[in-house]
Amino acid sequence: MKTYLDCLPCFLDQALRAARMATNDQIKIKAVLDAVSMMLPTISLESTPPETGRLIYQKVHEITKNQDPYREVKDRSTREALSLYPHMKSLVEKSDDGLLMAIRMAIAGNVIDFGPNRAFDMKEEIETTRSKAFAVCDYEQFKTALAQSGRILYIGDNAGECVFDRVLLETMNKPATYVVREKPVINDATLEDAQQAGINSAVELMSSGTDAPGTLLETCSDRFIRRYHEAELIISKGQGNYEALSNQHQNIFFLLKAKCPVIAEHMGLPVGSIILRAANAPL
Amino acid sequence: MKTYLDCLPCFLDQALRAARMATNDQIKIKAVLDAVSMMLPTISLESTPPETGRLIYQKVHEITKNQDPYREVKDRSTREALSLYPHMKSLVEKSDDGLLMAIRMAIAGNVIDFGPNRAFDMKEEIETTRSKAFAVCDYEQFKTALAQSGRILYIGDNAGECVFDRVLLETMNKPATYVVREKPVINDATLEDAQQAGINSAVELMSSGTDAPGTLLETCSDRFIRRYHEAELIISKGQGNYEALSNQHQNIFFLLKAKCPVIAEHMGLPVGSIILRAANAPL
Numbered sequence: 214m215k216t217y218l219d220c221l222p223c224f225l226d227q228a229l230r231a232a233r234m235a236t237n238d239q240i241k242i243k244a245v246l247d248a249v250s251m252m253l254p255t256i257s258l259e260s261t262p263p264e265t266g267r268l269i270y271q272k273v274h275e276i277t278k279n280q281d282p283y284r285e286v287k288d289r290s291t292r293e294a295l296s297l298y299p300h301m302k303s304l305v306e307k308s309d310d311g312l313l314m315a316i317r318m319a320i321a322g323n324v325i326d327f328g329p330n331r332a333f334d335m336k337e338e339i340e341t342t343r344s345k346a347f348a349v350c351d352y353e354q355f356k357t358a359l360a361q362s363g364r365i366l367y368i369g370d371n372a373g374e375c376v377f378d379r380v381l382l383e384t385m386n387k388p389a390t391y392v393v394r395e396k397p398v399i400n401d402a403t404l405e406d407a408q409q410a411g412i413n414s415a416v417e418l419m420s421s422g423t424d425a426p427g428t429l430l431e432t433c434s435d436r437f438i439r440r441y442h443e444a445e446l447i448i449s450k451g452q453g454n455y456e457a458l459s460n461q462h463q464n465i466f467f468l469l470k471a472k473c474p475v476i477a478e479h480m481g482l483p484v485g486s487i488i489l490r491a492a493n494a495p496l
Numbered sequence: 497m498k499t500y501l502d503c504l505p506c507f508l509d510q511a512l513r514a515a516r517m518a519t520n521d522q523i524k525i526k527a528v529l530d531a532v533s534m535m536l537p538t539i540s541l542e543s544t545p546p547e548t549g550r551l552i553y554q555k556v557h558e559i560t561k562n563q564d565p566y567r568e569v570k571d572r573s574t575r576e577a578l579s580l581y582p583h584m585k586s587l588v589e590k591s592d593d594g595l596l597m598a599i600r601m602a603i604a605g606n607v608i609d610f611g612p613n614r615a616f617d618m619k620e621e622i623e624t625t626r627s628k629a630f631a632v633c634d635y636e637q638f639k640t641a642l643a644q645s646g647r648i649l650y651i652g653d654n655a656g657e658c659v660f661d662r663v664l665l666e667t668m669n670k671p672a673t674y675v676v677r678e679k680p681v682i683n684d685a686t687l688e689d690a691q692q693a694g695i696n697s698a699v700e701l702m703s704s705g706t707d708a709p710g711t712l713l714e715t716c717s718d719r720f721i722r723r724y725h726e727a728e729l730i731i732s733k734g735q736g737n738y739e740a741l742s743n744q745h746q747n748i749f750f751l752l753k754a755k756c757p758v759i760a761e762h763m764g765l766p767v768g769s770i771i772l773r774a775a776n777a778p779l
Binding site for chain 1: 501502504505506508509512522525526529530533534536537541
């Protein structure tokens with residue numbers, strides 16, 4: 214997905230919030246805003262938003278000297294998500310279609326996002342998403358792909374959300390590799406977050422190698438790229454991964470909640486839509 | 497009021513919306529965003545927001561070659577407000593305290609604001625504001641000032657809102673001068689808008705001389721400045737005028753709805769507060 218003009222003020226807004234998360238020093242926060250303001254005119258509208266997001270959050274880390282501003286927020290998200298894990302497992306067990314309910318839970322977890330400016334309530338999100346109508350639901354195609362695939366490549370998104378992904382991973386009960394970011398960026402999940410979420414027994418954990426808030430292939434490791442091209446089934450979670458991979462033609466299924474108005478419009482769907490979309494299905 | 501860091505992304509967002517209102521040419525809209533992005537690091541945080549707003553909207557007009565992007569929006573606002581005028585007059589007439597109800601109507605009209613990004617419904621706003629509790633209400637002080645003053649200097653804010661101000665002007669029934677901006681900026685009222693609102697019989701109309709979205713004294717005409725300093729009672733409508741005049745010690749009463757989180761915080765009040773505040777009263 215390309216960058217839209219609406220993304221530009223949003224980048225500046227994200228920089229402000231990330232800088233405030235990283236430091237209380239008003240001079241440094243202003244320096245971040247100045248640096249990002251100067252950067253905005255250089256952004257190609259042909260680039261994907263995570264490409265720019267990567268540069269912006271690098272700038273925040275560099276100026277504030279804080280490499281992981283969201284560390285505490287991420288730990289808190291994981292703790293809260295873990296407290297909801299038994300409830301989610303019970304919903305899946307009691308459901309007539311446990312797989313679909315687990316997909317719903319994975320999407321509910323996608324509400325945890327500190328990039329754009331919005332508040333959320335995980336518990337409420339579970340209650341809403343367990344019965345909400347899908348805006349796109351390529352579920353039959355997904356079930357077929359799942360039955361025919363060996364190992365699943367599951368690309369995670371945010372810390373805390375990993376617990377929700379764990380519910381889906383356990384329900385699918387297939388060999389899987391769970392992919393996280395190499396370095397902290399916003400509240401995106403890294404190895405540490407996936408481990409804290411309890412994804413460590415049957416599932417292989419790996420880093421994609423990127424420090425972008427999305428699976429920006431040109432910044433990923435060779436090892437990940439090989440696995441990506443070999444994968445028979447890829448699950449891509451969240452907006453950042455969608456933005457980075459939406460023009461790819463792999464066997465990808467995008468699972469997300471369209472929280473951002475620009476992404477929703479790109480997909481031709483209302484804001485707040487819940488989505489299970491096959492990459493090779495028509496938009 | 498000074499500029500807060502939160503104002504910077506908001507300026508860029510306002511530039512985007514104003515540019516889109518001014519033209520469909522995506523190249524020009526991008527040029528506006530680039531120019532405003534480059535301008536942001538040069539903004540002194542000691543300046544008031546309307547000082548910067550002025551430069552930003554000048555840039556929008558210059559690049560898009562559209563001197564009045566909100567012309568149609570302003571006409572529509574005035575037409576809608578005029579359709580609600582009889583209802584407002586009837587509310588004032590039926591009220592036990594007609595003056596206070598007219599003040600409420602003037603504040604309700606302050607919801608018409610196309611600067612920051614929000615939707616509004618004039619009719620609904622009248623219904624809410626007619627009985628909402630004031631966050632600040634220096635009403636006794638206002639009544640005393642009103643009784644003791646000769647001519648009132650009433651500084652208007654937005655097109656459409658003039659009709660709501662007209663209700664208050666008619667209820668006060670005192671000699672008054674209604675002040676508008678010299679040139680179009682956002683949807684702020686100019687002479688044309690005040691005339692369309694029907695403020696033209698008993699009330700003197702004048703321009704402050706400014707092209708800023710607020711009464712930025714250093715950009716006002718000598719004629720206005722004289723009247724400003726002579727005035728026994730000044731009514732200042734809306735956020736832009738508050739931002740420009742909040743550090744002044746004239747006989748000003750600020751009438752506004754605090755829609756912007758930064759202004760609300762500056763006043764120590766919740767967003768959405770309705771306010772009648774004497775400038776010389778403690779915050």
